[in-house]
Amino acid sequence: MSVMTIKYTKDHEWVRVDGDAATVGITDYAQGQLGDVVFVELPDAGRELNQGGEAAVVESVKAASEVYSPVSGAVTESNAALLDTPALVNESAQNEGWFFKLTLSNPAELDSLMDEAAYKAYVASLG
């Protein structure tokens, strides 16, 4: 068994880490703020992402929002299911609605992110 770690950003992305493999999405709070997601633009496999850099775009009925990569690394896969069913982001933001997977290039970056308790407190502080 491996130990899974989930970390969060102030921009409301989550990253689930298993060894050097990471899965990234947006939080349930974020999908609630966005409203109905109608389109998601995802990074292609092979693309190198930097921590905090633009990685994906999520479009609701109203507006487009950038999604930033919580960590640096090379994209291994993006969630093809979101292309046909973008509503998965609303229905299951932190599971089936994941955006992309990457291989961590600098695991130390995880230390700069919030754990679940810290993220919950952060969201509560937003009112």
Added chain:
Amino acid sequence: MGAEIEAGEVLTTPLDGLHRELGARMAPFAGYAMPINYPAGILKEHLHCRDKAGLFDVSHMGQVRLSGANVDRALETLIPGDIVELPAGRQRYSMFTNAEGGILDDLMVARGEDHLFMVVNAACKAADIAHMKAKLEPLGVTVEALVDRALLALQGAEAAAVLARFIPSSAALPFMGMGSGNFAGVPVTLTRSGYTGEDGFEISCPADAADFIARKLLAESEVAPIGLGARDSLRLEAGLCLYGHDIDATTTPIEAGLAWSISKRRRAEGGFPGAEVVQRQLAEGVARRRVGVRPEGRQPAREGTEIVAEDGRVIGRVTSGGFGPSLGGPMAMGYVETAFAQAGTKVTLPVRGKPLAAEVVKLPFVAQRYYRG
């Protein structure tokens, strides 16, 4: 994720408490705290309105009463709409124009027994009222902002059936008709019009009765509250212009495809600001036109996106763009050079560096279902 809108000093409508009680997400719009959506969300609210009935708070809009001996003829000096020949109890869509024929605001105006009743956009209402006071009062017109009134819109396939339970005579009101009624003891003014493409009514009532009326309507099983988010997607599907986006002081009614709102007599006589520009455009055509644009696939193109011809040249720009819940896909409106305004013209829309394939289409995107008696 994007930044939150910061709330500043904002006005509230008489339904502010109700919106918050219903769990609305509120945001400032034209100086008012307005419900963007309720917990159901924009998509469900939109579909519910088309299918059943939706209740909108549009109390932020300006309601104006104009009266005086020659109020119709006087108003025609500011708008190209035909008001002299507007019968009592009927409503018309028109716009204030500037000396260049540009649109200062669009509006609805109806004739009562002894006055005109006008509804203008919230963001423009102060300027509109100042404009009318300056130009119409010298002509003997009294311009009265109805600041103590609220405005509700009940829209959708079941709107007429619902309203008839409270005001039976409302069922007989024609499309773009105006009448008065009594809503459970409250005197109201009704027009059979709206901004969704559906049958429906706008209900002008005393501000202190708005909460009572809204709660009565929401208690009907068909009625759900609808926010400004779905109001925008509904009107865009219906091909209706949003002032400040699809029309403004730099677009004329002819470029905007609103020539239908100018009668034969007004075209011939002119007599409104910018009439010579509008008459010349009617005779000689325009260089650009408002069109519908439908992107292929699911990705929306937003306001400001360039519209590019097959040869790579920029031929226009998107003025409203989003996702149509009833259409089931993205949709946009914008202006293109007239040579490219024909339905079926292939264009591309560069979104974040990638060209989205799209086609110029006829408006509306979703067929209007106004009451035709």
